[in-house]
Amino acid sequence: MNKAKREEIFRRLHDADPNPTTELEYGSAFELLVAVILSAQSTDKGVNKATARLFPAANTPETIYALGEDGLKDYIKTIGLFNSKAKNIIQTCRILVDKHNSQVPAQREALEALPGVGRKTANVILNTAFRQPTMAVDTHIFRVANRTGIAPGKNVLEVEKALLKYVPKHYLLDAHHWLILHGRYTCVARNPKCRQCSIADLCEFKEKTPDVWQ
């Protein structure tokens, strides 16, 4: 895919949604961190339901730590893998209190040292809470980047690096959200909605859904 096409794709995504953001509900960097840890292999909707109860009761490292693992599980037991997520969040709270003055660090290395926080989660926090131009490649972004030809790659790290290289610099901060939303609602895994797709004429996917693409 050439530079002009990428520029036009992001211009259209930007014009349709100038201020994209995560669908997770949060009011601070710490709430976002907890929500992102909870969201692994779970839907944002399910996480929002749980945090709508949790955050009014506890939304700082100290108060969630004070709940203890069992207390926290009461709030998050509707979410998949809640046992291990509760353990990770309690340990993370402890580290934030002990080592980071109860603040969420804005450095990748410090974030990735927290239990339950891998490269993707760190990228989400750096981008969404601290507005750094990182690219958290999830299943949606991986699919869209490869199908369209915007940033092909064999694995998530390759796609992440390709996106950082090829997305026009002035769109980099928000590109992660545009691509996730495009993959979640339009370029879905099965039968992508090519006919309704705003970038169909620029997309280089050879197998555009035939019954919905004319």
Ligand code: SF4
């Ligand atoms: S044209 Fe189809 S395959 Fe290409 S981005 Fe749009 S929905 Fe996805």
